[in-house]
Amino acid sequence: MTADRRERSLIAALFVSGFATFSQLFDAQAILPSLARDLEISSAAAALAVSGTTTGIAVSVLAWAWLSDRIGRTAVMRISLVATTVCALAAPLAPTLEVLVAMRCLTGVALGGIQAVAMALLVEVLPRHRVPPAAAVYITGNTIGGVTGRLIAGPVSELLHWRIGLLVVAALGVVACVLFFVMLPRGLEERGARPSTTGRASMREALGHVGHHLGRWPTASIYVQGFLVMGAFTAVYNYLGFHLIGEPFGIPAELASLFFLVYFVGTASARVAGQLAARVPPWFVVMWGGVLVALAALPMLAVSIWALLAGITLLTVGTFMAHPMSSTLSGLEADRGRSQSTALYQLSWLTGAATWGWFGGVLYDRVGWDGVVGMSAALALTAGGIAASRAWATRMGLSEEGSTA
Numbered sequence: 001m002t003a004d005r006r007e008r009s010l011i012a013a014l015f016v017s018g019f020a021t022f023s024q025l026f027d028a029q030a031i032l033p034s035l036a037r038d039l040e041i042s043s044a045a046a047a048l049a050v051s052g053t054t055t056g057i058a059v060s061v062l063a064w065a066w067l068s069d070r071i072g073r074t075a076v077m078r079i080s081l082v083a084t085t086v087c088a089l090a091a092p093l094a095p096t097l098e099v100l101v102a103m104r105c106l107t108g109v110a111l112g113g114i115q116a117v118a119m120a121l122l123v124e125v126l127p128r129h130r131v132p133p134a135a136a137v138y139i140t141g142n143t144i145g146g147v148t149g150r151l152i153a154g155p156v157s158e159l160l161h162w163r164i165g166l167l168v169v170a171a172l173g174v175v176a177c178v179l180f181f182v183m184l185p186r187g188l189e190e191r192g193a194r195p196s197t198t199g200r201a202s203m204r205e206a207l208g209h210v211g212h213h214l215g216r217w218p219t220a221s222i223y224v225q226g227f228l229v230m231g232a233f234t235a236v237y238n239y240l241g242f243h244l245i246g247e248p249f250g251i252p253a254e255l256a257s258l259f260f261l262v263y264f265v266g267t268a269s270a271r272v273a274g275q276l277a278a279r280v281p282p283w284f285v286v287m288w289g290g291v292l293v294a295l296a297a298l299p300m301l302a303v304s305i306w307a308l309l310a311g312i313t314l315l316t317v318g319t320f321m322a323h324p325m326s327s328t329l330s331g332l333e334a335d336r337g338r339s340q341s342t343a344l345y346q347l348s349w350l351t352g353a354a355t356w357g358w359f360g361g362v363l364y365d366r367v368g369w370d371g372v373v374g375m376s377a378a379l380a381l382t383a384g385g386i387a388a389s390r391a392w393a394t395r396m397g398l399s400e401e402g403s404t405a
Helices: 003-039 048-071 073-093 097-125 128-159 162-183 200-215 217-245 253-276 282-295 305-332 338-366 369-395
Strands: none
Touching: 003 048, 003 073, 003 097, 003 128, 003 162, 003 217, 003 253, 048 073, 048 097, 048 200, 048 217, 048 338, 073 097, 073 162, 097 128, 097 305, 097 338, 128 162, 128 253, 128 305, 200 217, 200 338, 217 253, 217 282, 217 305, 217 338, 217 369, 253 282, 253 305, 282 305, 282 369, 305 338, 305 369, 338 369
């Protein structure tokens, strides 16, 4: 296989892995109204089905990153997808909310292997200038997977049952798992994705890398971006369905799921962001992404379905400008322990999604939609301010340790 074919095959395999991850990560967002009705629980309690999965990924990514240093990136990704398939097929059989959340958490733990090492794999085996466009394709797989999971699970949950909705998406995950195994090129370890040292020394080394990255502002600021921006994004999408079926819109739940088609806009914005990063420093792309997420609050507060659509579109565009670039930077800015840095970014954005996604439900139950949107805007403004400071430092040549953000 030629080098170009190997690269295309790798990117295609990572696209499929991103599809599998996000379809099974966020499919629960579309079933939340159905789940809340069926189990007679609050919107915040129902949202635990989403937060459980993101929490599972968050608590596992560092362990997966350490394991990938021992057995290799591709081995970890294969194990991760197989485990995900098993857990996702079992989750819809859960008899209670508590068991469902536990099973979703286990699904998240399994998914953590993909999230922990995919970006590190790209950075290690591709030339530096090819990483942002390839990362954009991987994020595109995330985007398409996310919208597919939502669009299938939502209507199926209303027409049949939320369990059937989750089961159908899990079946798609099985197909994605098979395709990944077929597409992933062999011998990638020979190009940089090889295992490192093993044993206790490797664990101490990994923990040392974690402390190092958290203590450096060039990398720590990237993790803060994920925590804030993806928290703002997830909170809005978690409660969008509740907002659409309630007053003043009163849209049927099965039709409300069509709003998730806006997620496809993220596909285009992620690719544009990847191309833009080849012309301007990535931190400028991250900064403007945060600004757009904050500006999205204005139309989302309007009592108009078209204004709401415009706001959700703006939110999605901004998020998929900021998120892919932050994810890419977590690998490029790492001066050592790259897998730990990319895992820390995954940990950060997933923790943000779980935390703010749940807290948004508390605000929604007490204040309503305005509370969720206000929280989202505040998070995005904070992220935008931090990104602006990093963009300025980059332009002035003030990045720490010679970092080229």
